Amino acid sequence: MIYALCIVLFLLGLYGVLVKKNLIKIIISLAMMNNAINLFFILLAYRKNGVVPILSFLQPNANLYETAVDPLPQALVLTSVVIGLGVTALMVALAIRLYYVYGTFDITKMRKLRG
Amino acid sequence: MGLLPLFVAIPLFSALLLGFIEHKKGIMHTLVMLTTSALVILAFATPLQRGFYFVGGHHPFVGITLMLDPLNRLLLIVVQILVFVASWYSIGYMEQYTAKSRYFSFVFLMLAGMNGIVITADFFNLYVYMEIATIASYALVAYGGKAHELEASFKYLVLGSISSLFILLGIALIYSQTAALNMMVVAQRLDVTNPITWLIITVFAAGFGLKSALFPFHSWLPDAHSSAPAPVSAILSGVLIKVVGIYVLLRFFYNIIGVDQAPLTLIAWLGALSSLVGVLLAMGQHDFKRLLACHSVSQVGYIFIGIGLGTPLGLIGALLHIVNHSAFKSLLFLSAGSVEYATGERNFHSMGGLAKVMPWTNAASFIGFTSIGGVPPLNGFWSKLILIIACVSSGQWILGLIIVVVAIMTLTLFPKIQKYVFLGDLPSKFRNVKESPWSMILPMLVLCFFCIVLGALVVVPVLRETYFLPAVQALLSGKWLGVFQNAP
Numbered sequence: 001m002i003y004a005l006c007i008v009l010f011l012l013g014l015y016g017v018l019v020k021k022n023l024i025k026i027i028i029s030l031a032m033m034n035n036a037i038n039l040f041f042i043l044l045a046y047r048k049n050g051v052v053p054i055l056s057f058l059q060p061n062a063n064l065y066e067t068a069v070d071p072l073p074q075a076l077v078l079t080s081v082v083i084g085l086g087v088t089a090l091m092v093a094l095a096i097r098l099y100y101v102y103g104t105f106d107i108t109k110m111r112k113l114r115g
Numbered sequence: 116m117g118l119l120p121l122f123v124a125i126p127l128f129s130a131l132l133l134g135f136i137e138h139k140k141g142i143m144h145t146l147v148m149l150t151t152s153a154l155v156i157l158a159f160a161t162p163l164q165r166g167f168y169f170v171g172g173h174h175p176f177v178g179i180t181l182m183l184d185p186l187n188r189l190l191l192i193v194v195q196i197l198v199f200v201a202s203w204y205s206i207g208y209m210e211q212y213t214a215k216s217r218y219f220s221f222v223f224l225m226l227a228g229m230n231g232i233v234i235t236a237d238f239f240n241l242y243v244y245m246e247i248a249t250i251a252s253y254a255l256v257a258y259g260g261k262a263h264e265l266e267a268s269f270k271y272l273v274l275g276s277i278s279s280l281f282i283l284l285g286i287a288l289i290y291s292q293t294a295a296l297n298m299m300v301v302a303q304r305l306d307v308t309n310p311i312t313w314l315i316i317t318v319f320a321a322g323f324g325l326k327s328a329l330f331p332f333h334s335w336l337p338d339a340h341s342s343a344p345a346p347v348s349a350i351l352s353g354v355l356i357k358v359v360g361i362y363v364l365l366r367f368f369y370n371i372i373g374v375d376q377a378p379l380t381l382i383a384w385l386g387a388l389s390s391l392v393g394v395l396l397a398m399g400q401h402d403f404k405r406l407l408a409c410h411s412v413s414q415v416g417y418i419f420i421g422i423g424l425g426t427p428l429g430l431i432g433a434l435l436h437i438v439n440h441s442a443f444k445s446l447l448f449l450s451a452g453s454v455e456y457a458t459g460e461r462n463f464h465s466m467g468g469l470a471k472v473m474p475w476t477n478a479a480s481f482i483g484f485t486s487i488g489g490v491p492p493l494n495g496f497w498s499k500l501i502l503i504i505a506c507v508s509s510g511q512w513i514l515g516l517i518i519v520v521v522a523i524m525t526l527t528l529f530p531k532i533q534k535y536v537f538l539g540d541l542p543s544k545f546r547n548v549k550e551s552p553w554s555m556i557l558p559m560l561v562l563c564f565f566c567i568v569l570g571a572l573v574v575v576p577v578l579r580e581t582y583f584l585p586a587v588q589a590l591l592s593g594k595w596l597g598v599f600q601n602a603p
Contacts, residue, residue, distance in 0.1 A: 083246045101262045
């Protein structure tokens with residue numbers, strides 16, 4: 001169920017990208033899509049009443065493997081967040097330059113390229 | 116196999132170094148040529164057999180695995196040669212722009228990303244390399260900074276990010292199904308009868324289809340590839356769409372899912388549609404580079420037809436067309452860039468008679484046009500012939516007919532441009548036009564050489580046995596059944 005909600009969030013972001021006319025709203029929608037997938041990754045790793053996946057020699061936990069949450073998706077999400085940051089920064093920079101050139105954020109007014 | 120990480124490390128390191136030598140042009144050019152030529156030599160020095168490299172010495176279930184087999188060896192060689200030629204050309208061409216060292220940094224980042232995609236055998240690593248390559252390409256498309264370039268880059272950026280997110284969703288679903296990211300382990304554990312697997316196939320086909328401009332997703336390609344500087348267009352059209360889109364789809368369908376005819380047939384028909392749409396779009400253009408970019412859509416369609424047939428002959432045609440298209444389309448982009456460099460003009464209706472003042476560019480684009488039109492014995496002829504034979508022999512007459520129709524339309528399209536640009540009377544405003552410098556002509560001649568001889572890849576038995584058939588065999592051997600030689 002909760003996985004389906006992630007997909008709903010993803011599709012909402014997709015709707016925003018495809019329908020909205022404002023550059024900033026498009027950027028926000030893309031960030032939404034990205035976060036939906038990050039959330040999905042984190043939920044994959046989640047385990048009810050799970051423990052922190054740290055192997056400690058001071059407090060050995062014999063059944064860590066059975067009880068810990070999966071640490072790999074967390075590492076992946078960290079990478080994906082950083083990539084998302086880079087993409088968003090580039091998009092905002094382009095949006096600023098486009099604003100200087102056209103004086104608007106409305107994509108329907110930017111039509112140098114046709115066909 | 117110790118060579119493998121160098122394909123990513125060398126360009127990354129050079130991209131960093133270039134930031135420090137912004138104002139020393141001589142050193143910068145030497146560094147660029149040294150890096151790219153070293154990578155070409157390295158690509159030829161890679162071993163022929165399949166092998167693995169385990170990053171950090173971890174077991175493949177835990178760490179990242181790099182892989183080399185005949186298929187990605189072929190692609191590595193193509194990528195290195197093309198980037199070498201394009202960087203050589205850029206040394207002269209990029210004089211019209213500022214911040215040349217930053218340009219080369221982006222090109223090397225893109226190269227590192229592409230090499231990473233080709234050699235990796237890990238899904239998330241693939242995603243990271245893909246983002247490195249495509250983010251660098253977004254920046255390179257906007258490199259001129261003019262209104263239409265920014266607009267094209269934004270469009271490309273939005274659609275590229277959507278496709279990347281689809282791919283990331285697919286990777287998340289794969290991880291949820293198999294608890295693994297290594298491609299070989301995934302290939303063993305993925306259950307094709309499970310409906311989630313079909314969701315993964317759909318999401319991946321949409322994501323990589325968008326990246327490679329397959330038919331319903333092709334709208335970004337003409338803008339992005341025509342707005343970039345000419346050598347970047349050559350890299351984007353020549354190798355980036357093939358490495359990021361087509362290569363990964365090939366691997367996914369043939370080596371990870373195992374061949375299944377239903378999605379492949381759909382891909383073949385989408386390929387046929389995009390070859391028709393691409394060539395029809397190209398016919399309506401009057402901008403030299405935009406026409407070439409639209410025509411890339413149709414050639415990608417050819418490659419997808421070959422992939423979708425699923426027969427050995429179809430795959431031979433598709434792989435040969437990947438190699439050939441990267442030779443002749445880059446050659447044409449470079450000669451369009453050379454014309455633009457000399458005249459400052461891209462609309463070919465207002466040109467004419469340039470053959471008198473630019474004889475070398477004229478010769479280069481003539482070879483490019485005849486090659487793309489499929490005139491024997493140039494390379495375009497062989498791949499189209501093989502694709503047509505493959506379609507007919509597997510009973511897909513309509514697909515074969517579409518290929519023939521598109522090939523005829525291409526053949527009528529390009530002599531027209533040759534006539535508009537290079538033949539006829541020289542307009543008075545172009546009286547003082549000079550031929551481009553040798554640093555731009557020599558790379559074009561290298562690509563001309565490849566256009567002439569690449570047919571030998573299938574005709575000459577030694578080359579066919581060494582380079583080509585093993586690559587097809589790597590795909591046809593079907594699902595990977597987890598053989599890690601000497602895993603730690």
